[in-house]
Amino acid sequence: MDYEFFVDGKAHKISLEQGEGKLVATLNGIRIEPDIYRVSPRAVSLLVDGKAYLAYVAKHGAKTFVAIKSSRFCLEEPAQDSAAVRRQEGAADKADGTIKAPMPGLVIKVDVVEGSEVGPGDSLVVVEAMKMEHEMRAPFKATVEKVHVKAGQQVDTFQPLIELKPIQAERNQG
Amino acid sequence: MFRKILIANRGEIALRVIRACREMGIATVAVYSAVDRGAPHVHTADEAMFIGPPPPLESYLNIDAILSAAQNTGAEAIHPGYGFLAENPRFARRCEESGIAFIGPGSRALALVGDKVAARKAAAGIKAPLIPGMMAAGRSLREFEETVARIGYPALVKASGGGGGKGMHIVRSPKDLNSAIETSRREARSAFGDDSVYLEKCLEQPRHVEFQVLADQHGGMVHLFERECSIQRRYQKILEETPSVALDDDLRQRMGETAVAIMRATDYTNAGTVEFLLDNDRNFYFLEVNARIQVEHPITEMVLGIDLVKQQIRIAAGERLPFKQKDLKQRGHAIECRIYAEDPEQNFLPSPGKILLVEEPKGPEIRCDSGIYSGIEVTSYYDPILSKLIVRSEDRESARRRMISALNDYIILGIPTTIGFLADVVAHPEFAAGRTHTHFIGQHFSNWNQSSGTDNLLAIALIAGALACSQATGAGIDGRPRKKPTPWQTTGKWTIGGT
Numbered sequence: 001m002d003y004e005f006f007v008d009g010k011a012h013k014i015s016l017e018q019g020e021g022k023l024v025a026t027l028n029g030i031r032i033e034p035d036i037y038r039v040s041p042r043a044v045s046l047l048v049d050g051k052a053y054l055a056y057v058a059k060h061g062a063k064t065f066v067a068i069k070s071s072r073f074c075l076e077e078p079a080q081d082s083a084a085v086r087r088q089e090g091a092a093d094k095a096d097g098t099i100k101a102p103m104p105g106l107v108i109k110v111d112v113v114e115g116s117e118v119g120p121g122d123s124l125v126v127v128e129a130m131k132m133e134h135e136m137r138a139p140f141k142a143t144v145e146k147v148h149v150k151a152g153q154q155v156d157t158f159q160p161l162i163e164l165k166p167i168q169a170e171r172n173q174g
Numbered sequence: 175m176f177r178k179i180l181i182a183n184r185g186e187i188a189l190r191v192i193r194a195c196r197e198m199g200i201a202t203v204a205v206y207s208a209v210d211r212g213a214p215h216v217h218t219a220d221e222a223m224f225i226g227p228p229p230p231l232e233s234y235l236n237i238d239a240i241l242s243a244a245q246n247t248g249a250e251a252i253h254p255g256y257g258f259l260a261e262n263p264r265f266a267r268r269c270e271e272s273g274i275a276f277i278g279p280g281s282r283a284l285a286l287v288g289d290k291v292a293a294r295k296a297a298a299g300i301k302a303p304l305i306p307g308m309m310a311a312g313r314s315l316r317e318f319e320e321t322v323a324r325i326g327y328p329a330l331v332k333a334s335g336g337g338g339g340k341g342m343h344i345v346r347s348p349k350d351l352n353s354a355i356e357t358s359r360r361e362a363r364s365a366f367g368d369d370s371v372y373l374e375k376c377l378e379q380p381r382h383v384e385f386q387v388l389a390d391q392h393g394g395m396v397h398l399f400e401r402e403c404s405i406q407r408r409y410q411k412i413l414e415e416t417p418s419v420a421l422d423d424d425l426r427q428r429m430g431e432t433a434v435a436i437m438r439a440t441d442y443t444n445a446g447t448v449e450f451l452l453d454n455d456r457n458f459y460f461l462e463v464n465a466r467i468q469v470e471h472p473i474t475e476m477v478l479g480i481d482l483v484k485q486q487i488r489i490a491a492g493e494r495l496p497f498k499q500k501d502l503k504q505r506g507h508a509i510e511c512r513i514y515a516e517d518p519e520q521n522f523l524p525s526p527g528k529i530l531l532v533e534e535p536k537g538p539e540i541r542c543d544s545g546i547y548s549g550i551e552v553t554s555y556y557d558p559i560l561s562k563l564i565v566r567s568e569d570r571e572s573a574r575r576r577m578i579s580a581l582n583d584y585i586i587l588g589i590p591t592t593i594g595f596l597a598d599v600v601a602h603p604e605f606a607a608g609r610t611h612t613h614f615i616g617q618h619f620s621n622w623n624q625s626s627g628t629d630n631l632l633a634i635a636l637i638a639g640a641l642a643c644s645q646a647t648g649a650g651i652d653g654r655p656r657k658k659p660t661p662w663q664t665t666g667k668w669t670i671g672g673t
Contacts, residue, residue: 003640014636016644025637034637042531044638055638058530058587064642065587066635070597071624073635103524104554129554130524131340131365133357
């Protein structure tokens with residue numbers, strides 16, 4: 001059975017097969033034959049070439065979280081609505097000028113109105129979560145095209161807050 | 175002694191107080207907001223009372239709701255924990271007026287030391303060294319401008335009623351002054367219900383060293399030595415240790431005596447902490463008094479063998495301190511790491527969400543004060559602290575190694591936490607050498623990312639993840655409809671070394 005996961009935006013392909021009384025994993029063309037022992041519903045012990053690993057695993061939607069020794073991994077399945085895809089979109093949109101909420105929280109202040117001109121570093125909107133304020137600043141010189149939120153509104157991660165139209169880019173295109 | 179105590183807080187500190195009460199034979203009442211029905215303090219206490227909607231102002235800061243919960247359940251005392259109403263003199267006074275004991279300093283001492291500006295004046299009164307800055311809360315922008323012209327940049331805007339780094343902002347140039355004041359006021363109003371702020375000089379690379387004080391209602395007062403809390407981000411402590419490598423016996427004694435003198439000058443009772451900054455030339459400056467049990471109190475408990483929360487309760491009930499200064503000795507070294515729901519790879523952005531799995535570390539002298547469990551939803555309404563990991567050992571180096579080992583064994587899956595980051599901080603050679611200061615994180619860890627280590631742990635993680643997915647879909651690992659159970663169901667078949 002083949003699996004594909006995104007880890008930090010990078011794709012990894014892995015296949016698992018049942019060999020002769022053994023599990024055979026093929027990862028990026030490399031064959032690994034781990035000895036597997038299920039310790040609990042959430043923990044599996046793996047022995048690879050005599051080295052011992054205890055992996056804790058928890059699945060939530062398209063995400064699989066794994067902890068081994070001091071490292072923590074978030075494996076994301078490449079589904080259409082997965083956070084991995086949204087994160088890629090988020091990065092692309094930032095260049096286009098869509099400012100999105102970085103975390104779930106409360107909009108406590110909107111510093112701009114539609115039509116305002118902003119310079120790089122100017123405060124656009126302030127989102128609060130867990131008693132800490134997070135100031136969203138303009139990444140470049142722009143005109144505020146759209147304000148999607150108002151103070152007092154709850155927002156979710158990646159929810160669009162503000163849309164900016166870059167001033168510099170327009171000039172370049174013209 | 176009280177028969178029933180209401181805990182006006184949530185999270186790990188509510189559980190900490192509930193445990194102390196249980197061991198003392200005191201019944202407990204929890205209070206909870208609409209999002210906290212599933213929080214562990216609700217099902218650990220003997221009784222639980224709903225106090226309002228999720229926003230703190232309508233629940234954990236709602237004095238009327240909390241007092242009526244106490245009256246309806248017959249609680250004789252209220253423990254405020256830290257944060258929320260812990261340092262609110264109006265709340266302490268309302269408790270006193272309602273005939274309910276407030277487990278903390280009296281409302282008068284609280285008004286004096288809880289207000290950082292008033293505390294500075296009290297410290298000046300006994301000639302304790304002070305950080306240059308305002309001696310009264312600032313009103314107009316001009317007052318701030320005049321002070322900063324006198325003391326110079328960088329400066330710090332701080333909330334008079336604040337704590338835990340909330341409402342605190344550094345100002346490096348005149349153009350940032352107004353927005354820093356405005357942000358501080360807003361955060362302070364939201365967190366403490368008081369928007370007065372003031373300004374003081376920001377020292378270069380100081381250490382943060384504080385002294386724990388206990389004072390009974392009969393004039394008995396001792397300090398329980400220092401805690402060094404230099405490892406901070408956003409002026410909020412994330413790692414504390416005791417003893418501090420920066421103190422020798424002489425400096426320790428002088429700072430301890432100054433701490434006690436400041437507390438005496440304010441007629442302080444119960445547990446409190448006097449915070450100092452220590453510069454490179456070993457000069458110390460009074461910073462503020464924290465008029466509450468502190469997040470980092472367990473490291474003092476670990477090296478002194480004294481339960482501070484029980485002492486708080488006994489003092490509030492009118493008992494005398496059972497020890498004198500000469501009876502107290504530091505034993506070994508303790509370190510605490512604060513585990514937050516924050517993403518250290520994204521500038522410590524809060525990371526609320528569902529915690530899928532929690533596994534706590536085990537071993538000698540490892541203590542985990544936790545407010546979470548597998549399956550809990552961490553909301554964005556409250557402080558992001560999830561738990562505290564505390565270790566003690568014979569000396570600093572063995573405590574440091576014990577902490578690294580314990581952090582590696584501490585599993586929280588589902589949301590980003592600070593665990594991996596803290597493990598790297600504790601393992602850092604500069605930390606190992608004891609060269610700590612309040613800008614340590616900014617200097618050594620400005621763009622931290624989790625390293626995957628020398629082993630190819632990612633490969634192991636992918637195998638474990640794929641195994642979990644094969645189990646979840648019910649398909650065999652070869653993708654065909656399952657005739658034989660997956661390795662997850664027949665682990666015996668795959669076992670070679672397991673028996």
